[in-house]
Amino acid sequence: MKRAELYVLAGPVGVAAYGLIRLWAKSDGVYGPGFDWQAAHLVALAGMVCFVPGVLALSRLLPRSPWRTGVVILTMVGLAATVVQFGADIVQGLLAVDRAEMSALGADFKDIPGVELAVYDVVPQFFFLGLVVLAGMLAAKRRLPWWSVPLLIVGIVLPVVTLNLLPVAGLAMLVALAPALPALRQQGERAEPPLAVR
Structure with a gap:
């Protein structure tokens, strides 16, 4: 399996793993700060980072156009905000001694002008919007089946x-994007330089 294919799979797997660790951590009624909080958020952060090369790989299945460029930029801006959000959660978990202090640190961070809109409420949604539009463009070019788009939307809406439902959401995203793997594999094979003939 090529690296591009792994990244496309790793993003949704990170979402599902985050959800599973979170459910396990909450089973004792205490979630954060501590090892369980950090583990869940580190896995989520890794998943978001993997979405970056994954989205770039998927976009290369489409012909170059201003639309493709715009969707990729929109998605990357949303991903950047999401990465900052998880990074802030990790730092707050490291600094806080209990849940109340962690909540206070989070509130202080959100009080910084523009942070709540840019990191929590608005800009992170660009990632999900861009991913759905990208999937729609891929479906239009028959790089994804038509059902990938509604399934991806389901995966995005479930955590809302x-x-x-994060584990189910991650699984839905995985199933929605997995049909692009053969096209990614073919693209990778075409990109490999021919062996030198001696």
């Missing part, structure tokens, strides 16, 4: 209902 409850974060306890």
Whole structure:
């Protein structure tokens, strides 16, 4: 399996793993700060980072155009905000001695002008919007089946209902994007330089 294919799979797997660790951590009624909080958020952060090369690889299945460039930029801006959000959660978990102090640190961070909109409420949604549009463009070019788009939307909406559905959301995203793997593999094979003939 090529590196591009792994990144496309690793992003959704990170979302699902984050959800599973979170559910396990909450089973004792205490979630954060501590090892369980850090483990969940580090896995989520790794998943978001893997989405960066994953999205770039998927975008290369489309012909170059201003639309493709715009969607990639939109998605990357959203991903950057999401990475900052998880990074802030990790730092707050390291600095706080209990849940109350962690919440206070989070509130202080959100009080910085522009942070709540840029890191929490608005800009991170660009990632999900861009991913859905990218999937739609891939479906239009038959690089993804038509059902990938609604399934991806389901995966994005489920955590809005409850974060306890994060494992299902990650699985839905994985199934939605996995049909692009053969095209990514073919693209990788075409990109490999021919062996030198001696």
